[in-house]
Amino acid sequence: MTRLSPYTGRFAPSPSGPLHFGSLVAALGSYLQARSRQGQWLVRIEDLDPPREMPGAADDILRTLDAFGMTWDGSVIYQSQRHALYQAQIEHWLAQGDAYYCRCSRKAIKEAGGFYPGTCRNAGLDAAHSAVRLKVDQAITGFHDQLHGWIAIPEALASEDFIIRRRDGLYAYNLAVVLDDIAQGVTEVVRGADLIEPTGRQIGLYHRLGQPEVSYLHLPLAVTENGNKLSKQNHAPAIDTRRPGPQLWHAMRFLGMCPPAELQCADRDDILRWGIAHWDVANLPPTTAITLNLASRGDLGI
Incomplete structure:
Protein backbone atom coordinates (compact mmCIF):
# COMPACT_ATOMS: atom_id res chain seq x y z
CA MET A 1 0.00 0.00 0.00
CA ARG A 82 -8.26 -13.29 4.93
CA HIS A 83 -8.46 -16.68 6.62
CA ALA A 84 -5.73 -18.15 4.40
CA LEU A 85 -3.27 -15.53 5.66
CA TYR A 86 -4.06 -16.30 9.29
CA GLN A 87 -3.87 -20.06 8.75
CA ALA A 88 -0.54 -19.83 6.95
CA GLN A 89 0.99 -17.98 9.89
CA ILE A 90 -0.40 -20.51 12.37
CA GLU A 91 0.97 -23.43 10.35
CA HIS A 92 4.38 -21.75 10.26
CA TRP A 93 4.43 -21.37 14.03
CA LEU A 94 3.25 -24.93 14.56
CA ALA A 95 6.01 -26.22 12.28
CA GLN A 96 8.60 -24.12 14.15
CA GLY A 97 7.42 -25.33 17.54
CA ASP A 98 6.28 -21.83 18.52
CA ALA A 99 2.63 -22.89 18.80
CA TYR A 100 0.84 -26.04 19.92
CA TYR A 101 -2.55 -27.71 20.14
CA CYS A 102 -4.54 -27.45 23.36
CA ARG A 103 -7.75 -29.14 24.55
CA CYS A 104 -8.13 -27.47 27.93
CA SER A 105 -11.64 -26.22 28.68
CA ARG A 106 -12.47 -22.83 30.17
CA LYS A 107 -13.71 -24.67 33.25
CA ALA A 108 -10.35 -26.41 33.71
CA ILE A 109 -8.48 -23.12 33.35
CA LYS A 110 -10.77 -21.45 35.85
CA GLU A 111 -10.19 -24.28 38.31
CA ALA A 112 -6.42 -23.83 37.81
CA GLY A 113 -6.65 -20.23 39.00
CA GLY A 114 -8.02 -18.38 36.00
CA PHE A 115 -4.83 -18.25 33.93
CA TYR A 116 -3.72 -20.96 31.54
CA PRO A 117 -0.83 -22.87 33.20
CA GLY A 118 0.65 -24.39 30.03
CA THR A 119 -0.94 -27.80 30.53
CA CYS A 120 -0.74 -28.86 26.87
CA ARG A 121 2.51 -27.10 25.99
CA ASN A 122 4.51 -30.32 25.77
CA ALA A 123 1.65 -32.79 25.36
CA GLY A 124 2.15 -33.35 21.63
CA LEU A 125 -1.57 -33.23 20.85
CA ASP A 126 -2.94 -33.27 17.31
CA ALA A 127 -5.44 -30.92 15.69
CA ALA A 128 -8.58 -32.91 16.50
CA HIS A 129 -10.89 -30.97 18.84
CA SER A 130 -8.04 -28.60 19.67
CA ALA A 131 -7.41 -24.90 19.90
CA VAL A 132 -4.00 -23.51 18.95
CA ARG A 133 -1.96 -21.56 21.50
CA LEU A 134 1.12 -19.44 20.92
CA LYS A 135 4.05 -19.94 23.27
CA VAL A 136 4.87 -16.79 25.24
CA ASP A 137 8.52 -16.88 26.28
CA GLN A 138 9.06 -13.11 26.55
CA ALA A 139 6.13 -11.52 28.34
CA ILE A 140 5.09 -7.94 27.64
CA THR A 141 4.44 -6.55 31.11
CA GLY A 142 3.44 -3.04 30.10
CA PHE A 143 3.19 -0.47 27.32
CA HIS A 144 2.86 3.28 26.82
CA ASP A 145 -0.52 4.68 25.90
CA GLN A 146 -0.67 8.21 24.49
CA LEU A 147 -3.49 9.18 26.85
CA HIS A 148 -3.03 7.00 29.91
CA GLY A 149 0.75 6.77 30.08
CA TRP A 150 2.35 3.55 31.28
CA ILE A 151 -0.10 0.64 31.46
CA ALA A 152 1.17 -2.24 33.59
CA ILE A 153 0.05 -5.78 32.72
CA PRO A 154 -0.15 -8.40 35.49
CA GLU A 155 2.63 -10.99 35.15
CA ALA A 156 0.20 -13.94 35.18
CA LEU A 157 -1.71 -12.48 32.23
CA ALA A 158 1.37 -11.28 30.36
CA SER A 159 3.11 -14.69 30.48
CA GLU A 160 0.07 -16.79 29.54
CA ASP A 161 0.26 -18.81 26.30
CA PHE A 162 -2.77 -17.45 24.46
CA ILE A 163 -5.14 -18.81 21.84
CA ILE A 164 -4.62 -17.84 18.19
CA ARG A 165 -7.23 -20.22 16.76
CA ARG A 166 -10.21 -21.38 18.72
CA ARG A 167 -11.35 -24.97 19.09
CA ASP A 168 -14.31 -24.23 16.79
CA GLY A 169 -11.89 -23.19 14.04
CA LEU A 170 -12.45 -19.45 14.33
CA TYR A 171 -9.36 -17.25 14.32
CA ALA A 172 -8.53 -15.20 17.39
CA TYR A 173 -8.86 -11.41 17.38
CA ASN A 174 -5.30 -10.82 18.62
CA LEU A 175 -3.75 -12.70 15.71
CA ALA A 176 -5.97 -11.28 12.98
Whole structure:
Protein backbone atom coordinates (compact mmCIF):
# COMPACT_ATOMS: atom_id res chain seq x y z
CA MET A 1 0.00 0.00 0.00
CA THR A 2 1.31 3.47 -0.94
CA ARG A 3 0.96 5.90 1.92
CA LEU A 4 0.02 9.54 1.43
CA SER A 5 1.81 10.39 4.70
CA PRO A 6 3.76 8.52 7.36
CA TYR A 7 0.58 8.27 9.46
CA THR A 8 -1.98 5.52 8.86
CA GLY A 9 -4.87 4.94 11.24
CA ARG A 10 -7.96 2.78 11.05
CA PHE A 11 -11.43 2.08 12.37
CA ALA A 12 -12.20 -1.63 12.64
CA PRO A 13 -15.75 -2.40 13.83
CA SER A 14 -17.26 -5.85 14.18
CA PRO A 15 -20.58 -6.29 12.32
CA SER A 16 -22.56 -7.44 15.36
CA GLY A 17 -25.01 -4.57 14.97
CA PRO A 18 -25.36 -0.94 13.86
CA LEU A 19 -23.08 1.80 15.15
CA HIS A 20 -24.18 3.38 18.45
CA PHE A 21 -22.90 6.51 20.22
CA GLY A 22 -19.98 4.64 21.82
CA SER A 23 -18.78 3.35 18.46
CA LEU A 24 -19.28 6.81 16.94
CA VAL A 25 -16.87 8.17 19.57
CA ALA A 26 -14.28 5.55 18.62
CA ALA A 27 -14.73 6.17 14.91
CA LEU A 28 -14.57 9.95 15.28
CA GLY A 29 -11.52 9.87 17.55
CA SER A 30 -9.57 7.69 15.14
CA TYR A 31 -10.75 9.78 12.16
CA LEU A 32 -9.76 13.12 13.71
CA GLN A 33 -6.40 11.75 14.86
CA ALA A 34 -5.60 10.60 11.31
CA ARG A 35 -6.91 13.64 9.45
CA SER A 36 -5.29 16.14 11.81
CA ARG A 37 -1.98 14.54 10.83
CA GLN A 38 -2.80 14.59 7.10
CA GLY A 39 -2.73 10.81 7.27
CA GLN A 40 -4.70 7.95 5.85
CA TRP A 41 -7.79 6.60 7.61
CA LEU A 42 -8.72 3.03 6.76
CA VAL A 43 -11.84 1.01 7.53
CA ARG A 44 -11.71 -2.73 8.18
CA ILE A 45 -14.68 -4.95 8.97
CA GLU A 46 -13.64 -7.45 11.64
CA ASP A 47 -16.08 -10.23 10.80
CA LEU A 48 -14.22 -13.02 12.57
CA ASP A 49 -17.11 -14.41 14.60
CA PRO A 50 -20.12 -15.33 12.42
CA PRO A 51 -22.34 -16.46 15.34
CA ARG A 52 -22.18 -12.91 16.76
CA GLU A 53 -22.76 -11.10 13.47
CA MET A 54 -25.99 -9.42 12.44
CA PRO A 55 -27.01 -9.86 8.78
CA GLY A 56 -26.51 -6.63 6.90
CA ALA A 57 -24.62 -4.93 9.74
CA ALA A 58 -21.38 -4.49 7.78
CA ASP A 59 -23.11 -2.59 4.98
CA ASP A 60 -25.10 -0.59 7.53
CA ILE A 61 -21.89 0.46 9.31
CA LEU A 62 -20.37 1.67 6.05
CA ARG A 63 -23.51 3.60 5.14
CA THR A 64 -23.50 5.22 8.57
CA LEU A 65 -19.86 6.33 8.30
CA ASP A 66 -20.67 7.77 4.89
CA ALA A 67 -23.74 9.58 6.26
CA PHE A 68 -21.56 11.14 8.96
CA GLY A 69 -19.01 12.34 6.40
CA MET A 70 -16.19 10.11 7.61
CA THR A 71 -14.82 9.02 4.27
CA TRP A 72 -12.14 6.35 4.34
CA ASP A 73 -9.12 5.81 2.12
CA GLY A 74 -8.70 2.78 -0.14
CA SER A 75 -10.82 -0.33 -0.12
CA VAL A 76 -12.58 -1.81 2.88
CA ILE A 77 -10.88 -4.98 4.13
CA TYR A 78 -12.98 -7.87 5.45
CA GLN A 79 -11.29 -10.30 7.81
CA SER A 80 -13.56 -13.11 6.62
CA GLN A 81 -11.69 -12.95 3.31
CA ARG A 82 -8.26 -13.29 4.93
CA HIS A 83 -8.46 -16.68 6.62
CA ALA A 84 -5.73 -18.15 4.40
CA LEU A 85 -3.27 -15.53 5.66
CA TYR A 86 -4.06 -16.30 9.29
CA GLN A 87 -3.87 -20.06 8.75
CA ALA A 88 -0.54 -19.83 6.95
CA GLN A 89 0.99 -17.98 9.89
CA ILE A 90 -0.40 -20.51 12.37
CA GLU A 91 0.97 -23.43 10.35
CA HIS A 92 4.38 -21.75 10.26
CA TRP A 93 4.43 -21.37 14.03
CA LEU A 94 3.25 -24.93 14.56
CA ALA A 95 6.01 -26.22 12.28
CA GLN A 96 8.60 -24.12 14.15
CA GLY A 97 7.42 -25.33 17.54
CA ASP A 98 6.28 -21.83 18.52
CA ALA A 99 2.63 -22.89 18.80
CA TYR A 100 0.84 -26.04 19.92
CA TYR A 101 -2.55 -27.71 20.14
CA CYS A 102 -4.54 -27.45 23.36
CA ARG A 103 -7.75 -29.14 24.55
CA CYS A 104 -8.13 -27.47 27.93
CA SER A 105 -11.64 -26.22 28.68
CA ARG A 106 -12.47 -22.83 30.17
CA LYS A 107 -13.71 -24.67 33.25
CA ALA A 108 -10.35 -26.41 33.71
CA ILE A 109 -8.48 -23.12 33.35
CA LYS A 110 -10.77 -21.45 35.85
CA GLU A 111 -10.19 -24.28 38.31
CA ALA A 112 -6.42 -23.83 37.81
CA GLY A 113 -6.65 -20.23 39.00
CA GLY A 114 -8.02 -18.38 36.00
CA PHE A 115 -4.83 -18.25 33.93
CA TYR A 116 -3.72 -20.96 31.54
CA PRO A 117 -0.83 -22.87 33.20
CA GLY A 118 0.65 -24.39 30.03
CA THR A 119 -0.94 -27.80 30.53
CA CYS A 120 -0.74 -28.86 26.87
CA ARG A 121 2.51 -27.10 25.99
CA ASN A 122 4.51 -30.32 25.77
CA ALA A 123 1.65 -32.79 25.36
CA GLY A 124 2.15 -33.35 21.63
CA LEU A 125 -1.57 -33.23 20.85
CA ASP A 126 -2.94 -33.27 17.31
CA ALA A 127 -5.44 -30.92 15.69
CA ALA A 128 -8.58 -32.91 16.50
CA HIS A 129 -10.89 -30.97 18.84
CA SER A 130 -8.04 -28.60 19.67
CA ALA A 131 -7.41 -24.90 19.90
CA VAL A 132 -4.00 -23.51 18.95
CA ARG A 133 -1.96 -21.56 21.50
CA LEU A 134 1.12 -19.44 20.92
CA LYS A 135 4.05 -19.94 23.27
CA VAL A 136 4.87 -16.79 25.24
CA ASP A 137 8.52 -16.88 26.28
CA GLN A 138 9.06 -13.11 26.55
CA ALA A 139 6.13 -11.52 28.34
CA ILE A 140 5.09 -7.94 27.64
CA THR A 141 4.44 -6.55 31.11
CA GLY A 142 3.44 -3.04 30.10
CA PHE A 143 3.19 -0.47 27.32
CA HIS A 144 2.86 3.28 26.82
CA ASP A 145 -0.52 4.68 25.90
CA GLN A 146 -0.67 8.21 24.49
CA LEU A 147 -3.49 9.18 26.85
CA HIS A 148 -3.03 7.00 29.91
CA GLY A 149 0.75 6.77 30.08
CA TRP A 150 2.35 3.55 31.28
CA ILE A 151 -0.10 0.64 31.46
CA ALA A 152 1.17 -2.24 33.59
CA ILE A 153 0.05 -5.78 32.72
CA PRO A 154 -0.15 -8.40 35.49
CA GLU A 155 2.63 -10.99 35.15
CA ALA A 156 0.20 -13.94 35.18
CA LEU A 157 -1.71 -12.48 32.23
CA ALA A 158 1.37 -11.28 30.36
CA SER A 159 3.11 -14.69 30.48
CA GLU A 160 0.07 -16.79 29.54
CA ASP A 161 0.26 -18.81 26.30
CA PHE A 162 -2.77 -17.45 24.46
CA ILE A 163 -5.14 -18.81 21.84
CA ILE A 164 -4.62 -17.84 18.19
CA ARG A 165 -7.23 -20.22 16.76
CA ARG A 166 -10.21 -21.38 18.72
CA ARG A 167 -11.35 -24.97 19.09
CA ASP A 168 -14.31 -24.23 16.79
CA GLY A 169 -11.89 -23.19 14.04
CA LEU A 170 -12.45 -19.45 14.33
CA TYR A 171 -9.36 -17.25 14.32
CA ALA A 172 -8.53 -15.20 17.39
CA TYR A 173 -8.86 -11.41 17.38
CA ASN A 174 -5.30 -10.82 18.62
CA LEU A 175 -3.75 -12.70 15.71
CA ALA A 176 -5.97 -11.28 12.98
CA VAL A 177 -5.77 -7.66 14.08
CA VAL A 178 -1.96 -7.64 14.18
CA LEU A 179 -1.50 -9.41 10.85
CA ASP A 180 -3.97 -7.04 9.21
CA ASP A 181 -2.52 -3.89 10.76
CA ILE A 182 0.91 -4.93 9.49
CA ALA A 183 -0.45 -5.70 6.02
CA GLN A 184 -2.28 -2.35 5.85
CA GLY A 185 0.67 -0.31 7.08
CA VAL A 186 -1.12 0.96 10.19
CA THR A 187 1.16 3.12 12.34
CA GLU A 188 -1.19 3.92 15.22
CA VAL A 189 -4.23 2.22 16.75
CA VAL A 190 -6.90 4.52 18.19
CA ARG A 191 -9.71 2.55 19.84
CA GLY A 192 -11.84 2.22 22.96
CA ALA A 193 -10.35 1.58 26.39
CA ASP A 194 -12.14 -1.79 26.56
CA LEU A 195 -9.33 -3.11 24.36
CA ILE A 196 -6.47 -2.10 26.66
CA GLU A 197 -6.10 -5.59 28.15
CA PRO A 198 -5.12 -7.50 24.96
CA THR A 199 -2.64 -4.81 23.87
CA GLY A 200 0.32 -6.54 25.51
CA ARG A 201 -0.35 -9.73 23.57
CA GLN A 202 -0.58 -7.76 20.36
CA ILE A 203 2.72 -6.02 21.02
CA GLY A 204 4.22 -9.45 21.68
CA LEU A 205 2.98 -10.58 18.27
CA TYR A 206 4.71 -7.63 16.59
CA HIS A 207 7.95 -8.66 18.28
CA ARG A 208 7.45 -12.32 17.30
CA LEU A 209 6.88 -11.29 13.69
CA GLY A 210 9.94 -9.02 13.65
CA GLN A 211 7.83 -5.93 12.98
CA PRO A 212 7.90 -2.52 14.70
CA GLU A 213 4.96 -2.15 17.05
CA VAL A 214 2.42 0.57 16.47
CA SER A 215 1.59 3.32 18.96
CA TYR A 216 -1.65 3.14 20.94
CA LEU A 217 -4.31 5.59 22.04
CA HIS A 218 -7.25 4.18 24.01
CA LEU A 219 -10.24 6.51 24.14
CA PRO A 220 -12.65 6.75 27.08
CA LEU A 221 -15.69 4.50 26.91
CA ALA A 222 -19.24 5.81 27.14
CA VAL A 223 -20.96 4.03 30.03
CA THR A 224 -24.40 4.19 31.63
CA GLU A 225 -25.10 5.04 35.28
CA ASN A 226 -24.82 1.37 36.26
CA GLY A 227 -21.33 1.16 34.77
CA ASN A 228 -22.19 -0.81 31.63
CA LYS A 229 -20.54 0.42 28.46
CA LEU A 230 -22.71 1.32 25.52
CA SER A 231 -22.49 -1.71 23.28
CA LYS A 232 -24.40 -3.76 20.78
CA GLN A 233 -24.58 -6.58 23.31
CA ASN A 234 -26.24 -4.20 25.80
CA HIS A 235 -28.74 -3.10 23.13
CA ALA A 236 -27.46 0.45 22.73
CA PRO A 237 -29.63 2.16 20.09
CA ALA A 238 -28.24 2.90 16.66
CA ILE A 239 -27.17 6.46 15.93
CA ASP A 240 -29.57 8.43 13.73
CA THR A 241 -28.10 8.86 10.27
CA ARG A 242 -30.69 11.54 9.49
CA ARG A 243 -29.10 14.06 11.88
CA PRO A 244 -25.35 13.57 11.95
CA GLY A 245 -24.52 17.15 12.99
CA PRO A 246 -25.78 17.15 16.60
CA GLN A 247 -24.37 13.69 17.24
CA LEU A 248 -20.94 14.65 15.91
CA TRP A 249 -21.09 17.73 18.14
CA HIS A 250 -21.92 15.64 21.20
CA ALA A 251 -19.19 13.12 20.33
CA MET A 252 -16.64 15.94 20.13
CA ARG A 253 -17.78 17.21 23.54
CA PHE A 254 -17.41 13.69 24.91
CA LEU A 255 -13.83 13.65 23.60
CA GLY A 256 -12.97 16.81 25.56
CA MET A 257 -13.38 19.26 22.72
CA CYS A 258 -15.31 22.53 22.99
CA PRO A 259 -17.24 22.98 19.75
CA PRO A 260 -19.29 26.21 19.73
CA ALA A 261 -23.02 25.72 20.32
CA GLU A 262 -23.95 27.05 16.89
CA LEU A 263 -21.89 24.29 15.28
CA GLN A 264 -24.63 21.78 16.20
CA CYS A 265 -26.73 23.13 13.34
CA ALA A 266 -23.86 23.34 10.85
CA ASP A 267 -23.26 21.04 7.92
CA ARG A 268 -21.57 17.79 8.92
CA ASP A 269 -18.53 18.57 6.75
CA ASP A 270 -18.10 21.95 8.46
CA ILE A 271 -18.31 20.22 11.86
CA LEU A 272 -15.65 17.70 10.83
CA ARG A 273 -13.40 20.46 9.47
CA TRP A 274 -13.68 22.26 12.81
CA GLY A 275 -12.90 19.00 14.59
CA ILE A 276 -9.80 18.33 12.51
CA ALA A 277 -8.52 21.87 13.07
CA HIS A 278 -9.06 21.73 16.86
CA TRP A 279 -8.20 18.10 17.64
CA ASP A 280 -5.55 17.67 20.33
CA VAL A 281 -4.87 14.48 22.29
CA ALA A 282 -3.97 16.67 25.27
CA ASN A 283 -7.63 17.69 25.55
CA LEU A 284 -8.92 14.12 25.92
CA PRO A 285 -10.38 13.29 29.34
CA PRO A 286 -7.67 11.26 31.18
CA THR A 287 -9.99 8.40 32.08
CA THR A 288 -11.04 5.05 30.66
CA ALA A 289 -14.80 5.64 31.05
CA ILE A 290 -17.25 8.53 31.13
CA THR A 291 -20.79 8.14 32.46
CA LEU A 292 -23.55 9.53 30.29
CA ASN A 293 -26.14 11.06 32.59
CA LEU A 294 -29.85 10.93 31.82
CA ALA A 295 -29.92 14.40 30.30
CA SER A 296 -27.09 13.75 27.85
CA ARG A 297 -28.49 10.34 27.00
CA GLY A 298 -31.80 11.98 26.14
CA ASP A 299 -30.07 14.43 23.81
CA LEU A 300 -28.54 11.46 22.01
CA GLY A 301 -31.70 9.37 21.91
CA ILE A 302 -30.12 6.73 24.16
